[in-house]
Amino acid sequence: MVHQNTVSIDWVNKHLEDSSIVIVDCRFQLGAPEAGRTLYDEGHLPGAFHLDLEQDLSSPVGQHGGRHPLPNVDELAVKLGSLGIDGTKHVIAYDEGGIMAARLWWLLNYMGHPGGASIMEGGYRAWGEAGFPTTSAPSTVITSTTFVPQIDTSIVIHIDELRHKLGQPGVLLLDSREAPRYRGEIEPIDPAAGHIPGAKNVFWKEGLDNQGNWRSREEQQARFAAVGAKDADEIIVYCGSGVSACPNVLALREAGYTNVKLYAGSWSDWVSYEDNPIAIGEE
Structure with missing residues (x-):
């Protein structure tokens, strides 16, 4: 099991076939809510899934709670489970600048994820510049599972x-x-x-x-x-x-x-x- 908050692109490249790892693309652009999904469709790490800041990692905006309220824990748990993420999986999150990936990293800590989470340093840009493989093919969930939240208040x-x-x-x-x-x-x-x-x-x-x-x-x-x-x-x-x-x-x-x-x-x-x-x- 990985116990690092961050991992290098080299480390991720060496573990692309590791069945205990689930990679999540968190790219998102403020003011252009569809851009993150478009970027993912154009190219992403092999096997990576996409989670959107506003659609997946936040609740709808209300009078209070801020522009990106914390997501409904039960709803996010279902989404994570649908990507094959349960307590045995370590999540690798990446984006373009560290912000959105850190949001998922924090949420997984908040939800008490025993498998842990890490951010891929350098993001997608560094991955591409290193010449590591990318794909535009959508990733397939091998087996959906149940993610059980254990909230750390x-x-x-x-x-x-x-x-x-x-x-x-x-x-x-x-x-x-x-x-x-x-x-x-x-x-x-x-x-x-x-x-x-x-x-x-x-x-x-x-x-x-x-x-x-x-x-x-x-x-x-x-x-x-x-x-x-x-x-x-x-x-x-x-x-x-x-x-x-x-x-x-x-x-x-x-x-x-x-x-x-x-x-x-x-x-x-x-x-x-x-x-x-x-x-x-x-x-």
Whole structure:
């Protein structure tokens, strides 16, 4: 059984025929909801299946809960089982930049998947550039099975609990968005600009190098030490909608932190409540 949060394209290429592995293509483009499936149809890793951020890995948008609410666990479990994923299978997720694959990685951790999950470093682009095999043929499920969720509520936090913990000693709140959005200088998606009061900014993409590979444990430790993670009793991570925060959750895990929670609704949920405070600038 694999016990790594990330694996290299070389490792995946060597294990394409491994029956204990299920590969999932998570490519998706915000603003172009059909693009991910189109890219998959044009070419994907041999044997890979496709799961869509909005159709499979999120629930429908409501008044609250953010732009990408957590999916219905029972519905996602049925989808995973239909791909042959049960507790004996290790899932390899990939995309183009790390965000969507990290969403599936986090969801599988949240659902207590005993087989574990890893993200393929470098994504589909690196795979193609290495000359590894691709196909446009749809993948066939050899045997559908039953995925049994075992929800781990310790790694997620929702609005009421976050409000209660805001500003408490020992609680570190991390905003994973780009600095201009964190500071409230721009906001291209959500109805209000700024950040949750008290949050520190650690842009998720800084956890990867220029080749799309995850930085070393020491580099990840340095990123989070700079904002006081070593002194925190609890680290709460958020972004715009709970998706791009997942790479930071993984980076924190790689850095050795186990006291990490994802604010699932994130900024888009926070600003859906008119009485929630908003901060501007650096903190």
